[in-house]
Amino acid sequence: MSRVIPKISIHPSLWIFALLSFLSGQFSSFFLLFFYICLHEIGHVLAAWLLGWKIEKVALLPFGGQMQARGILDREILEESVVTLSGPFVNVLIIVILSVFFHDWSGFHESIRMNLQLLVFNMLPIWPLDGGRLVYLFAASFLPFKKANLWVCRISLFGIALLFLMILQQSFQLQWLLLLGYTLFCCLDHLKNLPVIEQQFFLERWKSDQGRGKMIPEIVQQELTVKDLVKKLKKGKRQTFILTWNGNIRKMNDTEIARIYFRLPPSSYR
Known part of the structure; x- marks a missing residue:
């Protein structure tokens, strides 16, 4: 890791x-809620650290x-x-x-409620919440990188709109509107930056270890x-594309394709 303890910041x-x-x-x-938020994020950081991730920064938010x-x-x-589920x-x-050791504690019910709220809210299928990331990972298991990102953003925008309508039906709660506003901003910002993120993904694939994982063959036009x-x-998948040119069969693996791609003129990337 580049640093044992990542930089920690508190979101506005x-x-x-x-x-x-x-x-x-x-x-x-x-x-008390802030304490549980910190524990929630420590779970993510610890799992990432054990898996060898290079953590640079952790920003604390009202939901995690x-x-x-x-x-x-x-x-x-x-x-x-x-890492997402941790x-x-x-x-x-x-x-x-x-529930086992502190059921007689005066703050027991409030602590249970807070952790349930953190759990339920974080598991909503909205980007960048944990639930939204799980939706993305599920989509990424069978869709190309960009399509998986587009799908999670579409599902997130639908979920945000639905929750907003539900809040309007209930008593007005400013904190929930602020949380939804933040997720909406993150989702739209992710869509805006997706072309750049896609280029970073291609670059990571180019530099990745070709021996990691099993090659998945795919016949293409x-x-x-x-x-x-x-x-x-x-x-996260190693791919080999099988092409037929003038009666000859040629195989190209993913890292080879990424390497050739970055040799093209920058104007042809998109």
Whole structure:
């Protein structure tokens, strides 16, 4: 790892929640929630660290956190799933420990409620929540990289709109609107930056270990270009494309295609 302890920052939205808690006389509850948020994120960081991820930064948010790590766009799906699920697993573990050993504690019910809220909210199929990342990883198991990202953003936007309508039906709660607003911003920002993220994925594939994982053969049409083939690359999977040219069969693996792709003029990348 580049550093044993990653840089830790507090997102502005968490300060807003702290202010709202102070104004409503629930500052002690906020500190308790902040403690559980930290434990949730420690679960992610610990799993990533054990798997050898290069963690650069952790930003704490009202619902958990965002971990920035280098070179994870082409990580294996199972590996990233473990890191994604480790945060919610911590909340489940806390609920079990509280139920077994601390059921007589005065803050028992509030702590159970907080961890359940963190668990349920984080498992919503909305990017960049843990549930949204799991939807993305599921889509990435059978779709090319860009298509998987587009699908999770579409599902996220639908989920955000649905939750917004549900909130309007209930009593007005500013904190939920702030959370949805943040997820909406993240989703739209992800869509905006997707072309750049896709290029980073291609670069990671080019530099990846060709011996990692089993090669998956795929027969493709003769007229497909390198630019077409590179867009068929899937996250965390080694691929071999079989092409037929003038009666001859040629095989090209994914790293070879990525290498040729980056030798093309930059104007032809998109």
